[in-house]
Amino acid sequence: MQRPTGTIDGDSAAAPGEDRAGDNPAGGCPVAGHGAASPATADASAPGVYVPPFPLRPTSPPPIWKLIGLARRNFLSVWPTTAFANPWLRVAVLRKQIFVCNSPDLVQEAFVRKHDTFERKSAQMRHALEPLLGDGLFISDGETWRRRRQIVGPIIHASKVRDFFPVMAETIAERRAAWAAAGPGAPVDMLQEMAHLTAEIICRTIFGRQLGGDYAAEVVESFTDYQRHIDQIDLISLLGLPDWLPRRRGRAIRRAVARIDKVLDEIITSYEARRSDGETSVIGGLLEARDEDGKPLSREAIRNEAAVIFMAGHETTANTLAWAWFLLSQAPWARQALARELDTVLDGRMPEFADVARLPYTRAVIEETLRLYPPVPILAREALADETVGGVRTPKGSLVMVVPWLLHRNPNLWPRADNFEPERFLGATRGGQSKFGYVPFAIGPRICAGLAFGLTESILSLAILAQGFDAELEPGTDVQPACRLTLRPGETLPMRLRPRASRT
Known part of the structure; x- marks a missing residue:
């Protein structure tokens, strides 16, 4: 099995695809920089080498019974070391x-030229999210x-x-002010902090400032509870049974959906009663929207969207954002480069919209x-008809997948593919990749409609919060990626807030 050590090397760091032995008890540790310098003497401002954690990688494809078990626990664990450099994989489950x-x-x-054949999401994704969406x-x-x-759109x-x-x-x-009020060294669960921050942002932009603030906590708790209980494997589809067969929904899932539906209905009703205030909001846009026949969306459709x-x-x-805070806590050179950019560009003031384009390292x-x-x-799609991809027949009903977890760590596309190197996205090369080799927001006609919103929100959040704070990982914390519906750094991310020293 292959797994990152989480420790640092200089030029002796294992190349992508080479085995690394050992464990990662602290989820990673500070960078020693290039060459033979020790962590105690390295220049923390120089670009260094840090290999953040990834799940154990089988050295060969596991048997099907084991693969299904791995997928239920963490879908990232099913990929053997050989999968990352392979341009085309085929497996029968x-x-x-x-x-x-x-x-x-x-x-x-697959996802652009033959989109019409592969536009449909997988049965697992559709049935996992249909009760909610x-x-x-x-x-x-x-x-x-x-x-x-x-x-x-x-x-x-x-x-x-x-x-x-x-x-x-x-x-x-407001979140930065709350951190300041908590005092130096305040403990936080950074995953929860970022969840509540982004929930507050999205609630206020969807529902308006006041309504969003009132309901954010209720919605985020319900979504978290839903994701915790939803199944990651759709055995009915894997067995080739009809798509219309009902899927089992436990009480916890039904309860989470009922809470979310109730909150969304209350918000829509409240907004309709006060939407004359002129504030820009998504819900206002949905209420006012008309389709090509001039018809408004139904209440159910508005709630679903x-x-x-x-x-x-x-x-x-x-x-x-939670992952970014973790990675920065383990990479002193990146943390310092970020701080220098924020101090130079912003000089202690709040960012304006134009500043987002002036923060290349933050981005x-x-x-x-x-x-x-x-x-x-x-990203899994179901073939709606017999087709070929790369000259290989993909029959109707089969799954054609793009797996960003593999694609983004393909050593043929990304030098030092497992390393954390923000510098690879600087300058004219911008990662040096075709846009089809970097797909965090999907690609093709089904690319995320909120791409610009999410990227701006992430850059702005990091810029404002990192102006005032660094975050240190609690000693002894084992951070490992876990994939349910989304990829999280486990269930919690315990850190401590450290106010930044005066600007340089």
């Missing part, structure tokens, strides 16, 4: 054929998806981000975090 595109050319062929944009397909995309388009920017900045500044936007805008961004930290820990690490 029970009665389901699964094909994995792991090169830019194949990603483009109904026919929402994230899991719908065909005519429903096309109509909803035309309606929802413009509401959260990149051109709208400037309108939402003041709410984002205000909410993040609000749930989609909340899920996509809260959970994924929260995980990205690079977020982009490298998304490369190493893509929030949705598996």
